[in-house]
Amino acid sequence: MFPIEEWRVNKFMNTHTVLIVDDEFAIRDMLRMALEMSNFHCIEAENIQQAYQLIVDERPDLVLLDWMLPGGSGLELMNRLKREELTRDMPVIMLTAKTAEDNVIQGLDVGADDYITKPFAPRELIARIKALLRRAGGGVEGEKIQVAELLLDAESKRIFIGDQPLDMGPTEFNLLQFFMSHQERAYTRGQLLDQVWGANVYVEERTVDVHIRRLRIALQSKAGDYSNMIQTVRGTGYRFSSRGLI
Amino acid sequence: MFPIEEWRVNKFMNTHTVLIVDDEFAIRDMLRMALEMSNFHCIEAENIQQAYQLIVDERPDLVLLDWMLPGGSGLELMNRLKREELTRDMPVIMLTAKTAEDNVIQGLDVGADDYITKPFAPRELIARIKALLRRAGGGVEGEKIQVAELLLDAESKRIFIGDQPLDMGPTEFNLLQFFMSHQERAYTRGQLLDQVWGANVYVEERTVDVHIRRLRIALQSKAGDYSNMIQTVRGTGYRFSSRGLI
DNA sequence: CCCTGGTTTTACAGATTTGTTACATTGTGC
């Protein structure tokens, strides 16, 4: 396989992806600067359409949304995000230019999770982002999920059975992480692709099977065999379940 | 979302209908080619009137709509679709050309569920269509129905007696799901075929008997025997009842 | 530029599910 330590050091380490939505290049650049300083990974959009695509495709952990955008306010996007199941609980911070109190109230009303008025101190922005991410679940510190002796540590990106670390690839890890945080529910291959790979990536559905297999293999270790928690749901897809088979 | 019958039919036949709206024959042809390669069923319209007609008549699963159309832009159709209850949930992908002129509208959110700019790779189009169909149809209610110790968990697609999961095929599961959500009522074989198999599916009525038998067998487990809840209504068909047999 | 580890595609084998048929059994009205 591969040494786990190594890919842990890549750019996805324990970084969160933040989508910056603003039409002014200068602002985007400034924000990117500030965020990357604090180890966030940034993607940018300059209009609503681009933003929506990126949100669906890349599933950022948080959205920084400018209130004023040409051709439809950020409010429009906001509504849309809150309307759809897939994006409903993605945290959004609204950027407002002036301290018009109405705007602030409106922004909160539509479902923005927080707001910040320009100009602002980078430290404040970072603080708010971290707070939101923490609140959104998972948190910057990384989560741990345990089922019986099987322990997933999101922060270190490792899986243990007891205290024996398992060896598996990044995709297998992500798959397992998704499964362990969505137990007892059957997912189609398509849904798994959406959730684990990201929407709109073009890969064959059968690819999922292959990774499922590798995950199952990885879950069989001297310390214990948890491979039967990854269950096949014939005609549908797969499911993670700590309850017995059949 | 979609009426359940429709969803089932599509699922069963594994073919979705896509309406292509574009005034240029060449484009329509190209799109049709790409789509049929991936097992989609295509219908075409070259103007808004035709398109609307087809949408109402044939209820496609998804609409591919060109932005530039003679005699009223695609925007017009878009608005209409989103305004009407009947068509509001129909996913629409907007085709936009990447000319400077069109950049003006780039930022506008007209309510399309996704956008793709010409020229595009067929693979990308297919990927986006699939993702969208998944999102549209994926709102399946995750219900749990319990009768005595018998528990149907739609989300995980499993049946339990107590906490012992049962083993049965997909068709048996669907059959039981239908029965458990329509208890105390007799259905003819024909009705069951319509409801569980999907409308306009050609299978012998006696096939139902066979699946009823398989379901009954599945409902007999060490943990309990619920097979007598599937009752024969002589001269009519079958019924699910939690009250005892007559 | 090649290596290397990881991912995706592909092809095929094996397993399960499914619809049908033929035959057995049951129930009903006479």
Add this chain to the structure above:
DNA sequence: GCACAATGTAACAAATCTGTAAAACCAGGG
């Protein structure tokens, strides 16, 4: 009790789905 219709059963071949191995592909590091 008989005849007949309706339903239960078992077996089978076709269709589908999943598991698996291996080849093709890709990106990053030397």
